Amino acid sequence: MPELSEKENVLSKRLNKLLETRVENDQDTLEALKELSTFYCDNSLQARRNLRSQIEKRSLEINENFLSEFREVKESFDSICDDITDMSKSLQDMTIRLQNAKKQTKHLLEQTSISTAFMNTFILRHEELVALHGNKQKRDLTITPEIFVVLDKVKKIHNDCKTLMQSGYQTLALDVMEQMTLHQEGALERLYHWTQNHCRNVDNLDLTNLLTQAMCRLQDRPVLFKYVIDEYCISRRAVLVGEFIDALTRGGPSGNPAPIEMRAHDPHVYVTDILVWLNKAIPVEKQNLHLLVSLCNKEDISELLTNALASICEGICHPLKIRIDKILNASTQSSSLYAITNLIRYYKKSMGKVSEGGLLALTLSDLQEKSEQIFLLALQQQVANALVRVETPPRDLSPTPAISHLLAVLRDMLSTASMSEGRETDMGKIVQCILDPLLRAVNEQSSRLPPTDMAVYMLNCLYAMHTCLSLYEFMDDKLERLQAHSDAQLDTLTSEQASSLVANLNLGPIYTILQDHSNAPLSGIPGMEPSNLRNFLGKLDVLVSSPDSMLLQQIHLLSSSKHKKSVQKRAFDVLLAIYKQLYEGVHYANNLYDNPESILPRTPNELVKMLSK
Amino acid sequence: MSAGPYNYSYIFKYIIIGDMGVGKSCLLHQFTEKKFMSDCPHTIGVEFGTRIIEVAGQKIKLQIWDTAGQERFRAVTRSYYRGAAGALMVYDITRRSTYNHLSSWLTDTRNLTNPSTVIFLIGNKCDLEGQRDVTYEEAKQFADENGLMFVEASAKTGQNVEEAFLETARKIYQSIQDGRLDLNAAESGVQHKPSQPGRNTLSSDQQFNKDNCAC
Numbered sequence: 001m002p003e004l005s006e007k008e009n010v011l012s013k014r015l016n017k018l019l020e021t022r023v024e025n026d027q028d029t030l031e032a033l034k035e036l037s038t039f040y041c042d043n044s045l046q047a048r049r050n051l052r053s054q055i056e057k058r059s060l061e062i063n064e065n066f067l068s069e070f071r072e073v074k075e076s077f078d079s080i081c082d083d084i085t086d087m088s089k090s091l092q093d094m095t096i097r098l099q100n101a102k103k104q105t106k107h108l109l110e111q112t113s114i115s116t117a118f119m120n121t122f123i124l125r126h127e128e129l130v131a132l133h134g135n136k137q138k139r140d141l142t143i144t145p146e147i148f149v150v151l152d153k154v155k156k157i158h159n160d161c162k163t164l165m166q167s168g169y170q171t172l173a174l175d176v177m178e179q180m181t182l183h184q185e186g187a188l189e190r191l192y193h194w195t196q197n198h199c200r201n202v203d204n205l206d207l208t209n210l211l212t213q214a215m216c217r218l219q220d221r222p223v224l225f226k227y228v229i230d231e232y233c234i235s236r237r238a239v240l241v242g243e244f245i246d247a248l249t250r251g252g253p254s255g256n257p258a259p260i261e262m263r264a265h266d267p268h269v270y271v272t273d274i275l276v277w278l279n280k281a282i283p284v285e286k287q288n289l290h291l292l293v294s295l296c297n298k299e300d301i302s303e304l305l306t307n308a309l310a311s312i313c314e315g316i317c318h319p320l321k322i323r324i325d326k327i328l329n330a331s332t333q334s335s336s337l338y339a340i341t342n343l344i345r346y347y348k349k350s351m352g353k354v355s356e357g358g359l360l361a362l363t364l365s366d367l368q369e370k371s372e373q374i375f376l377l378a379l380q381q382q383v384a385n386a387l388v389r390v391e392t393p394p395r396d397l398s399p400t401p402a403i404s405h406l407l408a409v410l411r412d413m414l415s416t417a418s419m420s421e422g423r424e425t426d427m428g429k430i431v432q433c434i435l436d437p438l439l440r441a442v443n444e445q446s447s448r449l450p451p452t453d454m455a456v457y458m459l460n461c462l463y464a465m466h467t468c469l470s471l472y473e474f475m476d477d478k479l480e481r482l483q484a485h486s487d488a489q490l491d492t493l494t495s496e497q498a499s500s501l502v503a504n505l506n507l508g509p510i511y512t513i514l515q516d517h518s519n520a521p522l523s524g525i526p527g528m529e530p531s532n533l534r535n536f537l538g539k540l541d542v543l544v545s546s547p548d549s550m551l552l553q554q555i556h557l558l559s560s561s562k563h564k565k566s567v568q569k570r571a572f573d574v575l576l577a578i579y580k581q582l583y584e585g586v587h588y589a590n591n592l593y594d595n596p597e598s599i600l601p602r603t604p605n606e607l608v609k610m611l612s613k
Numbered sequence: 614m615s616a617g618p619y620n621y622s623y624i625f626k627y628i629i630i631g632d633m634g635v636g637k638s639c640l641l642h643q644f645t646e647k648k649f650m651s652d653c654p655h656t657i658g659v660e661f662g663t664r665i666i667e668v669a670g671q672k673i674k675l676q677i678w679d680t681a682g683q684e685r686f687r688a689v690t691r692s693y694y695r696g697a698a699g700a701l702m703v704y705d706i707t708r709r710s711t712y713n714h715l716s717s718w719l720t721d722t723r724n725l726t727n728p729s730t731v732i733f734l735i736g737n738k739c740d741l742e743g744q745r746d747v748t749y750e751e752a753k754q755f756a757d758e759n760g761l762m763f764v765e766a767s768a769k770t771g772q773n774v775e776e777a778f779l780e781t782a783r784k785i786y787q788s789i790q791d792g793r794l795d796l797n798a799a800e801s802g803v804q805h806k807p808s809q810p811g812r813n814t815l816s817s818d819q820q821f822n823k824d825n826c827a828c
Contacts, residue, residue, distance in 0.1 A: 443658020443681075447689050454688060481661045484626075484676050492692040 122157055122164075122176050124150065124183065132187040143194045148213050151187055154180045191217060192224040199228055200235035202292045216295035229304060232292065233311040236285060241315035247277050248319070267327045271340050274323060275347040278316065282354050285312050310358020317363040324367050328374050334382050337375040338413060342420045344368045349421065372429075379433045382409070387441045393449065397457045397557045399464050400445065403438060410434045411468050424474045431478055435465065439485075455493040456554040462486045463560045490566060497552055497571035504550045505539045507578055514581050522591035530599050533586070537600070540579075544610045547572075572611045580604040621665050621672035625785055626696045627778070628726075630718055631703035632711040633682030636737040639768035640703065641679045644778050649769050656681040658689045666779060668786045675782065694725035698794070699733065699781040704752075706736045706765060707744040712752065719759060729794045731784045733762045735777050740767040 024030070039058065040051065124132070131146035132154070158180040165173035195214040201207050218225045251259035260273040286309055293301060324344070331337050348364040355361070383406060391400040399407070410431070417426045442461045446454040466482045469475040502508050509527045522528045543550050551568060558564045583604050586596045593599060602610070629637045638660060642650045645662040660679040665672055678697070680690040694700070700722050704711040715734070722732055734756045736747065749765055756763035762780060766773035788794040 440657035443686065443689055447658065447686050449688075451688060451691070455692065458689075458692075477663075480663070480676075484661060484678075485659075488678070488692045488696055491695045495695070 121160065124153070128153065129183075132183055132190075134190060143191065143210055143214070145210065145213075147187060147191065148217065151184065151217060154184050154187070158184070188217060188221055188224065192221070192228065195228050196231045199232040199292060200239070202232075202288050208291065211292060212295045215293050219293075219296045219301070225301075226304065229308050232289070233308050236288070236312045237315040240281060240285060240312060241319065243281065244277070244316045244319060248274070248323075264327075267331045267336050268339050268343075271324060271327055271343050274320065275343055278320065279347050279350055282309075282313060282351055282360075285309060286354050306356050307358070309355045310360065313355050313358060313360040317359045321363050321367065325370070328367075328371050332378055332381075334375060334379040334409075335412065335416075337371060337378050338416060341368065341371040341375050342416070344371055345421045376429060376433055379413075379430065380437075383434055383437045387437055390441070390444050393445050393453075393457045397453060397460055397554065398559065399442075399461045403442065403461055404464070406434055406438055407464055407468050410438075414468070414472050418472050427472060427474055431469065431475070435469075435478060438465065451492065452496045452552055452554045455489045455496065456557050458489045459486060459493065459563050460557070460559045462489065463558075463563065486563070490563060490570075493555070493563075493567050494570040494574075497555060497567050498574040500552050501543075501550055501571050501575050502578070505543065505575070506536050507575070510536065510582060511578050514578070514585060522585050522588075523593045530593065533582075533599055540607075544607070547611055569612070576604060576608055576611070579607055621674040623671065623673045623786075623789075625673055625675050625698045625782055627675055627677040627699040627701060627781065628693055628697040629677065629679050629701045629703060630690075630694075630722065631682060632705070632708075632714050632718075635682065635703045635705040635708075635711050636768045637682065637701075637703050638679050640701070640735065640737060640766070640774055640777075641677055643768045643771050643774045645677075647771070649771070655683060656686075658686050659693050664778075666782055668779070668782050671786070673782055673786070675778065691721075691725060694722065697726050697730055698785045699731045700726060701733050701735055701777060701781065702761070703735045703737050704747070705738050706747050706752075707738055707741050709746045712736075712747045712755075715755065719761075729788055731762070731781050731788070732759075733764075733777055733781045733784075735773075736763070736765040737768055739765040739772065740770050 039054065040047065128146075128150045131144060131150045134142075158177055161173040161177045161180070164176070191214050195211060195218060198207055199211060199215075202211050215225070215228065218228060248260045251257055251262075260270065260277065263273065264270045289305060289309055289312070293305065298305075324340075327340065328337070331340070344364060344367050348361070348368055351364065352361060386402045386406050389402075391402055393400055398404075413430045413434075414427055417423050417430055420426055438461075442458060446458050449457060462482050462485050466479060466486070469478050469482070502511060510533070513522070513525055513528055517525060523530070547568070555564055555567055558567070583600050585591055586593045586600050629641060631637055633655070638653045638656050639650050641660070641662045642648060642653070645664045656679060658681055662677045662679060663674060664677075665674050667673065678690075678693040680686070680693060702715060702718050702722065704715055706712075719732070722730070734752065736749070736752050752765075753763055755761075762784065764773045764777050764780070766777055768774060785794065
């Protein structure tokens with residue numbers, strides 16, 4: 001019976017299931033029942049019969065409801081579908097647009113690279129700006145060589161802007177140009193301040209390069225350029241004065257070379273050292289100044305540089321003047337004063353070649369003039385002192401010691417002067433200073449002597465002066481004057497000598513008779529007898545045998561043998577003239593001399609020969 | 614005289630004489646420098662001045678000796694008369710004493726110079742008309758009597774100074790032209806320009822001085 005049992009079992013299971021069903025626990029059933037209770041109001045047969053249809057009706061109704069609801073849903077979906085289709089269209093549209101945009105962007109990208117290039121060409125980069133204007137935050141003021149590169153670029157941009165302008169970008173170009181101008185001005189301003197602060201150290205090798213370049217840039221701005229030069233001058237002036245004073249008072253490092261003032265007791269050495277120092281220092285200043293502007297255009301600034309150097313040298317003028325003045329006022333030796341004058345002259349010229357004009361040239365000119373004056377005063381004083389006492393000429397009628405001494409001074413001075421600058425004026429002044437008083441002194445001394453002594457003494461002095469002066473050029477005037485003096489004295493001396501000869505030969509009366517005699521025969525006149533003439537001839541023989549015997553003793557004292565010969569010759573000429581007259585007289589028949597050849601055996605020509613031996 | 618271009622044909626020697634303080638040096642200075650020397654010191658012995666002038670188209674160098682007026686230098690100054698072609702004898706129109714001494718100066722000059730020497734009388738300081746002590750007429754008469762040329766001049770204003778020196782030169786030049794002046798005589802006071810150092814142009818008619826001869 002398993003089938004049965006199985007049947008039974010199924011049944012029982014169903015039963016059990018039914019029995020075990022707890023309707024109250026079954027939510028679905030509860031819900032269904034609750035629903036059922038809404039429309040199944042009264043439990044009638046009719047009602048029971050109709051329940052099914054009623055339920056079916058309801059089910060239909062519900063389904064219809066579903067249908068309508070789903071229709072709505074479908075319609076909604078349809079509209080969504082439409083929307084999506086639209087979106088798809090839009091997307092496609094956008095894709096096209098994007099593709100277009102992409103194409104356009106490509107073009108833009110190309111444009112962007114052009115503008116970068118433009119930026120590089122026309123706009124400065126940050127580091128360039130830093131190089132130009134320094135780092136504002138750090139207040140960094142050092143100048144680097146880049147500034148010049150950037151300045152060049154600025155300049156180039158500025159120039160390029162012109163091209164830009166020609167290509168039609170006027171506004172842009174003008175903007176850039178303005179910008180560049182501002183940069184340039186700013187940079188130059190900065191450069192100016194820096195240069196002004198550092199220019200004094202131009203000889204510092206680290207700075208030389210920068211400074212010279214900076215000066216070159218600043219030359220475009222004459223005012224700034226001049227201010228820098230002014231500043232340079234002020235600082236160098238002070239440095240130069242300092243160095244000068246140090247050289248004078250302290251000497252070099254560890255006293256080598258010794259301070260110049262150590263040797264102030266020797267005016268010549270002292271002045272030489274001072275001037276030599278300056279003569280060395282000034283070219284160094286010039287060199288530095290020119291180094292500073294070595295890259296600049298020299299043509300425009302040559303006058304500025306000349307003035308600048310003069311201005312640098314201004315400072316030393318005062319200490320220099322004080323010292324030289326002191327030396328000039330303290331020295332009394334005319335020779336050392338003259339040496340100093342020549343030193344000043346020489347170095348004035350030498351420094352004048354380096355630095356033209358300005359206070360230094362003026363100071364040196366003043367000093368030169370002053371030293372010349374003081375020298376001449378000292379010389380005059382020296383001459384006056386030497387001649388203060390009128391000396392009596394010595395017995396040998398040579399120049400007195402004072403005269404000889406002054407002539408020696410004159411010789412020394414002239415030998416120096418003949419090698420100095422401007423020697424013509426110098427020599428003229430020196431000679432005038434010494435010669436005029438000397439001539440006066442000689443005149444004064446001579447005025448106390450008898451005529452012959454006077455003439456000899458004067459001739460000796462004049463000869464000494466002439467000898468001294470004739471060694472030098474530019475002395476023509478003085479020599480002419482001395483010569484004229486000598487001529488006058490030679491005339492006097494000749495006259496004295498001739499008179500003495502005539503007197504010694506007893507020729508005086510004979511000469512007088514020869515001059516005055518009328519027609520009466522000479523032989524008859526007392527004093528013209530042959531015996532008397534023989535007396536004269538005897539003396540003439542003595543003279544002929546020794547021509548010097550009848551010279552005035554003073555003639556032997558003449559220092560110039562030429563003077564001596566000249567006097568002697570001219571005196572003999574006088575004698576010969578008288579002899580000739582006498583000879584002719586004696587040989588003249590009317591004078592009734594017997595045998596004239598025996599009286600006057602010598603012809604005048606023979607006598608000339610004998611006397612001129 | 615050393616070498617050098619001689620741009621003149623003759624040298625004339627002058628001497629200026631007269632009492633102390635009559636203005637001899639000032640006249641010379643006025644003539645050579647064209648300036649008046651206000652406080653001129655006394656001349657010691659002789660001073661010397663030169664100037665080149667022109668007479669009848671000829672350049673002539675004047676060598677002028679300015680002598681001291683002081684008596685003590687008489688011995689020195691005498692040496693310079695001998696070679697003079699012209700003598701300017703000066704007095705001061707405001708001081709009669711200087712005029713009164715003229716005859717003694719004239720005697721000296723005549724004795725010491727040669728006969729052809731031109732003597733020119735100058736009355737100096739004619740600018741001081743108010744202090745005049747010697748009339749023009751009187752001096753003119755003196756000059757005429759002694760055969761001198763005469764002019765009143767002022768070294769201060771320069772009036773007639775030039776004239777006196779030039780007139781003397783013209784007279785000397787005239788003498789040369791007339792042949793009255795022997796250029797070869799050393800004492801003529803005139804030299805042709807190429808005057809060699811040391812006179813060797815002496816001729817036989819060399820005169821020795823009678824004045825000295827007597828002593």
